Amino acid sequence: LWKEFETPEPAEIAAIQKSFLRHVTKTFARTAFNMDNFASYQGTAYSLRDRLIDKWNITQQHHTREDPKRVYYLSLEFLLGRSLDSCLLSLGVKDIYKKALDELGFRLEDLIGEEVDAALGNGGLGRLAACYMDSLATLDYPAWGYGIRYNYGIFKQLIVDGYQTEFPDYWLNFGNPWEIERLDVSYEVRFRGYVNKVTEEDGTISYVWEGGEKVVAVAYDVPIPGYGTMNTINIRLWSAKPAREFDFAMFNDGNYDKAVEEQKSAENITSVLYPNDNHMVGKILRLKQQYLFVCATLQDAIRRFKKTNRPWSDFPYQVSIQLNDTHPTLGIPELQRILIDEEGLSWDDAWDIVTKTFSFTNHTVLPEALERWAVPLVQDLLPRHMMIIFDINLFFLQKVEKKFPGDRDRLRRMSIIEEGHPQNVRMAFLAIVGSHTVNGVAELHSNLIKNVIFTDFVEYYEGNKFTNVTNGITPRRWLHQCNPALSDFITQKLGSDSWVKDLEQLKKLKEFVDDPAVQKQWMAIKRQNKVRLADYIHSITSIQVSPDSLFDIQVKRIHEYKRQFMNILGVIHRYLRLKKMTPEQKAKEVPRLVVFAGKSAPGYFIAKLVIKLINSVGEVINNDPEIGDVLKVVFIPNYNVSLAEIIIPASDISQHISTAGTEASGTSNMKFVLNGGIILGTVDGANIEIGEEIGEDNIFFFGVKADEVEDIRHLNRYRKIEMDPDLRNVLDAIEKGTFGDPKIFEPLVATLTVGGDYYLISKDFASYIEAQADADEAYKDKVGWAKKSILCTAGMSKFSSDRSINEYAEKIWKIKPCSVPATL
Numbered sequence: 166l167w168k169e170f171e172t173p174e175p176a177e178i179a180a181i182q183k184s185f186l187r188h189v190t191k192t193f194a195r196t197a198f199n200m201d202n203f204a205s206y207q208g209t210a211y212s213l214r215d216r217l218i219d220k221w222n223i224t225q226q227h228h229t230r231e232d233p234k235r236v237y238y239l240s241l242e243f244l245l246g247r248s249l250d251s252c253l254l255s256l257g258v259k260d261i262y263k264k265a266l267d268e269l270g271f272r273l274e275d276l277i278g279e280e281v282d283a284a285l286g287n288g289g290l291g292r293l294a295a296c297y298m299d300s301l302a303t304l305d306y307p308a309w310g311y312g313i314r315y316n317y318g319i320f321k322q323l324i325v326d327g328y329q330t331e332f333p334d335y336w337l338n339f340g341n342p343w344e345i346e347r348l349d350v351s352y353e354v355r356f357r358g359y360v361n362k363v364t365e366e367d368g369t370i371s372y373v374w375e376g377g378e379k380v381v382a383v384a385y386d387v388p389i390p391g392y393g394t395m396n397t398i399n400i401r402l403w404s405a406k407p408a409r410e411f412d413f414a415m416f417n418d419g420n421y422d423k424a425v426e427e428q429k430s431a432e433n434i435t436s437v438l439y440p441n442d443n444h445m446v447g448k449i450l451r452l453k454q455q456y457l458f459v460c461a462t463l464q465d466a467i468r469r470f471k472k473t474n475r476p477w478s479d480f481p482y483q484v485s486i487q488l489n490d491t492h493p494t495l496g497i498p499e500l501q502r503i504l505i506d507e508e509g510l511s512w513d514d515a516w517d518i519v520t521k522t523f524s525f526t527n528h529t530v531l532p533e534a535l536e537r538w539a540v541p542l543v544q545d546l547l548p549r550h551m552m553i554i555f556d557i558n559l560f561f562l563q564k565v566e567k568k569f570p571g572d573r574d575r576l577r578r579m580s581i582i583e584e585g586h587p588q589n590v591r592m593a594f595l596a597i598v599g600s601h602t603v604n605g606v607a608e609l610h611s612n613l614i615k616n617v618i619f620t621d622f623v624e625y626y627e628g629n630k631f632t633n634v635t636n637g638i639t640p641r642r643w644l645h646q647c648n649p650a651l652s653d654f655i656t657q658k659l660g661s662d663s664w665v666k667d668l669e670q671l672k673k674l675k676e677f678v679d680d681p682a683v684q685k686q687w688m689a690i691k692r693q694n695k696v697r698l699a700d701y702i703h704s705i706t707s708i709q710v711s712p713d714s715l716f717d718i719q720v721k722r723i724h725e726y727k728r729q730f731m732n733i734l735g736v737i738h739r740y741l742r743l744k745k746m747t748p749e750q751k752a753k754e755v756p757r758l759v760v761f762a763g764k765s766a767p768g769y770f771i772a773k774l775v776i777k778l779i780n781s782v783g784e785v786i787n788n789d790p791e792i793g794d795v796l797k798v799v800f801i802p803n804y805n806v807s808l809a810e811i812i813i814p815a816s817d818i819s820q821h822i823s824t825a826g827t828e829a830s831g832t833s834n835m836k837f838v839l840n841g842g843i844i845l846g847t848v849d850g851a852n853i854e855i856g857e858e859i860g861e862d863n864i865f866f867f868g869v870k871a872d873e874v875e876d877i878r879h880l881n882r883y884r885k886i887e888m889d890p891d892l893r894n895v896l897d898a899i900e901k902g903t904f905g906d907p908k909i910f911e912p913l914v915a916t917l918t919v920g921g922d923y924y925l926i927s928k929d930f931a932s933y934i935e936a937q938a939d940a941d942e943a944y945k946d947k948v949g950w951a952k953k954s955i956l957c958t959a960g961m962s963k964f965s966s967d968r969s970i971n972e973y974a975e976k977i978w979k980i981k982p983c984s985v986p987a988t989l
């Protein structure tokens with residue numbers, strides 16, 4: 166099916182036009198007179214949706230017939246971005262659609278630009294889930310993604326007077342062509358209520374969870390087509406609706422107001438994505454989201470399993486459930502509850518099934534990001550689950566005690582319940598105990614979770630549960646789609662486009678590294694992409710930037726550990742240096758454009774001040790006539806997936822400069838390097854493995870190593886280290902008011918002075934500045950730089966999400982591809 170249109174026939178073009186026009190005129194009731202770009206986007210999307218649904222139905226029927234083991238990827242976030250372009254490419258129909266629309270007077274590029282991003286995620290974790298869906302589909306795995314259909318995705322960021330301001334992202338305003346509403350697929354979800362203890366005639370005790378409030382979770386399906394294959398998988402997103410009947414138990418208890426109010430608030434549950442990245446906020450609505458999500462998902466998976474009439478003992482051999490961080494961890498006590506309370510299994514048989522079914526990926530070591538839920542909160546919302554969690558903990562600690570007799574401190578450290586006022590449930594511990602495998606997302610990170618945060622568990626399980634699967638990115642979106650010029654050139658040089666599905670092929674680019682014609686063409690493409698970004702920057706900010714400057718880019722969530730603050734301090738340092746130069750000296754400098762983009766959590770005061778500082782510094786530098794093009798600083802507002810697709814292909818250098826040991830992996834680092842951009846970064850996360858693959862000559866590393874951080878922090882706490890003198894100068898400039906009212910920035914500067922510089926900006930500052938100088942020097946050598954850039958792309962095979970997914974499938978999920986024939 167997907168190659169149907171390789172050599173388009175006029176009849177096929179006509180068929181596309183017919184389906185397009187049918188949707189524009191019938192589905193959207195437009196006429197030729199008001200067929201604007203948006204209506205045409207909708208018509209195109211709906212025409213494509215028809216094809217998607219065909220493939221998707223064939224896939225589902227095939228899977229039902231074959232009944233392979235399936236993987237369920239549970240994620241509270243899916244950061245999909247736009248779908249039109251990626252669908253056209255996956256289905257192999259982009260050229261013919263382009264032609265068909267062209268004849269009707271529409272430019273496909275314009276229509277692609279009409280789509281609003283599906284932004285149901287914060288950053289790395291959500292985008293990783295999206296890349297993994299693309300690979301699962303492309304590699305023919307029988308997989309399901311499960312998530313929440315938030316009515317509001319990550320907020321829209323506007324910059325007002327240099328400050329971030331947030332606006333709601335009501336992305337469903339004009340409908341969503343990429344989802345299929347499934348009113349027939351819905352499940353009841355209970356909250357609160359009470360637990361009845363029932364003693365059977367034979368003396369066995371069972372528990373029944375009753376009362377409380379019920380809501381219904383309704384399914385919305387988002388088909389994900391594999392690239393160049395029939396397999397089209399599904400992301401099932403849940404939306405909360407009020408249950409039809411309301412709770413008479415509560416009504417009769419005299420709790421009328423509450424019953425009605427709960428009824429009304431059902432829809433609130435899936436209303437908004439929590440905008441915190443790497444920071445836990447213990448809001449009850451968030452806990453409700455988590456439970457509604459796992460409750461509906463497990464009912465759906467169990468319904469599918471039961472269709473085959475297998476015994477429960479088969480469950481772990483038919484179903485693998487991956488927890489994307491701890492956010493869906495309530496699935497563990499929920500499955501245990503279903504098995505013992507509803508299916509009548511013994512505790513041990515049930516627990517055996519649970520622990521053979523779940524696996525858990527940890528994405529962060531930051532203590533403030535580790536989920537802990539107050540026991541009274543869980544008790545109130547999910548009384549039966551709280552009992553089960555206490556029991557899981559009791560049985561677990563009994564085994565720990567048996568293995569390490571008398572070691573009471575160990576029991577305290579390993580308890581799923583953290584003592585305190587109130588007590589807390591440590592969700593990561595629950596996820597570890599309830600899973601067969603726990604993985605980190607890059608080698609260093611996986612070692613840190615073993616040796617620093619979960620050491621006791623490694624000892625207890627004798628190392629058997631913990632492993633690494635280094636993250637990856639889909640080369641479809643992050644090279645083939647976002648950088649068509651480079652993609653075409655690579656295909657031309659390699660003589661085939663098979664690299665799109667087999668990134669190992671890129672290694673063959675190394676043969677061309679010394680070819681001057683290739684170097685020239687390679688850098689010409691980079692320049693084109695820089696012009697595209699420069700135009701975008703101008704259209705949004707009115708700032709003129711030169712495509713001949715070195716494009717130095719840092720785009721990611723704004724967070725202290727990611728150190729955008731250090732970047733802008735480095736920019737100030739450069740500015741002060743330039744200000745001391747004669748015009749002749751300045752003329753010898755490599756002109757630089759420093760680009761920032763990223764959102765701060767709305768309540769993250771310090772991160773928001775960093776945004777303000779970047780904008781204030783930009784204001785001064787960009788308007789300083791003595792500086793001109795030698796230095797420009799731009800903050801691009803509202804970073805999202807579709808903006809990343811413009812920014813990433815345009816980088817010469819990208820910065821990934823987290824304090825060593827804090828960035829679990831990073832995935833944008835991979836995207837930049839795949840597009841021939843060079844990393845300037847710390848020895849952290851996946852930077853390390855990227856360096857190993859592409860060669861240390863092709864990456865600018867700086868800064869202290871992860872194992873040095875603790876000692877330096879200790880010294881910092883007692884102010885045993887003098888501040889770096891260059892950094893001191895930079896802070897002096899801020900404090901003198903060079904970038905506006907210094908009072909504004911006092912709390913920010915204080916993080917480095919009185920605050921103990923937790924993220925080691927001062928310690929790393931000198932080596933950071935040195936790395937930047939090395940980059941300037943290297944950039945002057947045009948041929949040398951072109952070689953580096955080619956070797957970057959050529960060395961990135963490992964970081965395809967296809968490799969990651971194959972590793973998960975073989976090592977953790979034990980699933981096999983199940984390729985879908987073109988017709989049934």
Ligand code: 26W
Pocket residue numbers: 287288289290291293441442443444445446490528529534535536606636828829830831832850
């Ligand atoms: C509960 C609040 C909360 C929300 C989101 C805590 C933690 C998260 C995410 C796990 C944060 C996140 O996205 N982590 C990133 O995951 C990426 C994919 O593995 C990694 O590449 C990044 O290094 C990591 O920061």
